[in-house]
Amino acid sequence: MTTTTPVMAPVPPDERRLTRTERRAVAAKNKLSSPAASIIALVIAALWTVPTLGLLITSFRPELDIRRSGWWTALSDPQFTLDNYNEVLYGGATNFATLFVNSLVITLPAVVIPISLALLAAYAFAWIKFPGRNLLFVAVFALQVVPIQVTLIPLLSLYVDAGLAGSFWTIWLSHSIFALPLAIFLLHNFMKEIPASLIEAARMDGAGHVKIFFQVLLPLLTPAIAAFGVFQFLWVWNDLLVALTFAGGAPDVVPLTVRVAELAGTRGSDWYLLAAGAFVSIVLPLVVFLSLQRYFVRGLLAGSVKG
């Protein structure tokens, strides 16, 4: 590892002088793409993947092997079976397809509702001047601090009073409520980055708020929306706490995660099924993530520059 200190790209004398930031950017780029850095990145990636690989191997091992030895023993003595997947998919009282559909029915509105509301709110915060705007924005931002656990019982009482308990509405509304502060904050910062001259030009051409929102801003916001969509999708899909609390008492509403949590059986004697259960439940998030990962990475940076 001692071989190379990255060489600074020599600046040709006739080229214009780079600013200080630009020089730092070039240096950082050289450092990050050096062979040493690449090797470190690969090693970290491999290390981080080992537990997942172990889980995958475990999920295909026979019950007794899982209980008696670690997954690495399967490398020297490979014995694989599909029994675990069979039990996870068809062993339960509730049809697995139903749970999958439930999860989808929960997730899609729980992603669409907060994004739609947050877009409108973010637009207002970013481009409409009204009294108390900054105060209100700080208040919304501060809501992120509230831990969702303290809201569970009061929210559930409200739902019970409103007669919503045991329906999909409780879960949709709860996820929307919990997602909105972050969604508004992220989308607001993204919208603020769009040059004001663009909005002013549209206004000069006679566009109103509706036209500006749909025809000028929305196309520019697609990456931010997709990024937050992926974010929220993963969060809702993997959620157990909200579903367990609010879908309680309605077995036909519960999502996949509740079934996975119950896989181990009343006294935990079936824990060997958990690896298979975990893999079944991550199929869809994996597909979503792989197909949208470009947006996801871009979205992580969204709003991080401006505060």
Added chain:
Amino acid sequence: MTMRARGRRSTALAGGLGVALVLAGCGAGATSGGGGAGATNASDLELDCAPYEEFGDLEGETVSVYTSIVDPEDQPHIDSYVPFEECTGVEVQYEGSREFEAQLVVRVQSGNAPDIAYIPQPGLLANLVAANAVVPAPQQVEANVDEYWDESWKNYGSVNGEFYAAPLGANAKSFVWYSPSAFADAGYEIPTTWDEMLALSDQIAESGAKPWCAGIGSGDATGWPATDWLEDVVLRTAGPDVYDQWVAHQIPFNDPQIVQALDTVGGILKNPDYVNGGLGEVQSIATTEFTDAGLPILDGSCFMHRQASFYQANWPEGTDISEDGDIFAFPLPPIEGDTAPVLGGGEFTAAFNDEPATQAFQTYLSSPEWANIKAQVSGPGWVSANTGLDVENLTSPIDQLAAEQFQDPNAVFRFDGSDLMPGEIGAGALWTELTNWLATDKQTQQVLTDVESAWPTS
């Protein structure tokens, strides 16, 4: 630059491969189907509808049941309600959750309580009664319990002398699992007294093997199997009266009789000649998951494992569990006297309203008819302390043995003490201290004194 591009491509490939593998798993599973069914079809069973007519016309009513019993043990419960549903026209909605204890309290507090909950801890029942959430049991239920249950069970369903919750299922904890075939091969006899059991342990130890295997690991509940050991021995050395005083904290937790009991447990669990067959040294007891701790019996690296009747679900599929099969259990022998006391647990049916349909269903659940129907639709792993239960209806020999213990009028029954103590102790200090006792060889006296000082003062 080229390196980075290549790296990205191979990650995508690995991800895609993972998805393909999982999808292959789903596809292959689809061909074989599955799902077990109970021994008997519930709708074929007869039920006398007369006891439920006094609750009036219940057609179209629903009763919701919330329990900690989940798949696969839940299906026999659901099946066992069918005759009642046919009699009365009531629809019973069953819901089980492993997060039952926490979620039940959340629901009760937000006004979303189920009609009936099966509560496994009398302590939780007392809390809910104190919060005015539970209604007392109707007199039909009380009559059933008076007639068919041992009085100690009724006491555990009562709070401050008022009877709230009828017992439902039960499990017997005072069992030692062993392998009948291995015992027969080696010429070992099943011990009937504690001394015989120690003599047998010595005999096995002299042959070079380890007689006992144990494990108290259980996630964030690590330590509970050790509390069962202690309770079982307190019942045997100090007797049921001292046991009751100890659980109720009328004598100090570190009373000399309890110290003596824990030392008796240590005579087995902390004896390096006796443990931990196939798993390691004494310390390995603290790190071995209880679900796996008995499995070394199967390959002969251990001979005895003390665990409850429900441990039968942990033997791998295909294990012959019977009196002369691969695996069976004998009652943990008494130290004094002839009859072994029985330590156990169970659920209680608490009702959160007094609707006629709820009360009718409570009555059904407390009846011997239900116990027998449940026994017939259940697979192995279910037993009730209802004396009206016909032992022949139980499917597994170990359940039959447990039911016989419960029905034996001479056998003293006591509920698992750690479920009766305050949560800070029974689900806290006692677990951690007993884990230290095994893991770090903490002294017996010190362990019990530390639990005593952790006891809540109010």
